[in-house]
Amino acid sequence: MFTAVLYAVTMIFFLFSLAKDAKKTKMALIKSWKSFANILPPFLTVLSLVGLALTVLNPDLISRIIGAKTGIKGMLITSAIGAITLIPGFVAFPLAASLLEKGAGIMQLAVFISTLMMVGVVTLPLEISYFGRKEAFLRNGLAYIFSFFVAFIIGMVVS
Incomplete structure (x- = not known):
């Protein structure tokens, strides 16, 4: 339930931002995607190592x-x-x-x-x-x- 409320609130704020300034919202989405793409490889490496360690130990x-x-x-x-x-x-x-x-x-x-x-x-x-x-x-x-x-x-x- 909490997750659904969190997604709903996020969507409301996203739509509000889009209505206020669509250009800035699009730029923010592009920046966040680039940030996510930079974080993903080390994050997946850490998750893989943790999973492997918990499997082996x-x-x-x-x-x-x-x-x-x-x-x-x-x-x-x-x-x-x-x-x-x-x-x-x-x-x-x-x-x-x-x-x-x-x-x-x-x-x-x-x-x-x-x-x-x-x-x-x-x-x-x-x-x-x-x-x-x-x-x-x-x-x-x-x-x-x-x-x-x-x-x-x-x-x-x-x-």
């Missing part, structure tokens, strides 16, 4: 590597993966849900999601060019540490 292996009983070791593994990987949030949360169903621990997934969203090893060169080396490393370092605090709090609340 059995629940026993997942719980041994990043299960609740792995403690800080599992958290360090998932934090490193989260800090290095560049996955959009709308892929990361379903991935985390799948890993949770297959035996991953709550705190391990919390630190994974936190580092994934807040720490950017891949984007560090870009961040350095905008903010400078010291600020970029400081921000990423503090975000990495904060991710563990978030994970411990989530672990205490959920357990």
Whole structure:
């Protein structure tokens, strides 16, 4: 039901935009299509790798590597993966849900999601060019540490 309402509202705003300025609306559609075309290849790659990983990794292996009983070791593994990987949030949360169903621990997934969203090893060169080396490393370092605090709090609340 929610999806249908969302589509209806979107269509109403689209028609309003079309009536107000058809030329700008057409330009916006062209820009959005180009943006979608640029995002699609890496998005499909990430989805394929996630699907492959979930197919290959059995629940026993997942719980041994990043299960609740792995403690800080599992958290360090998932934090490193989260800090290095560049996955959009709308892929990361379903991935985390799948890993949770297959035996991953709550705190391990919390630190994974936190580092994934807040720490950017891949984007560090870009961040350095905008903010400078010291600020970029400081921000990423503090975000990495904060991710563990978030994970411990989530672990205490959920357990």
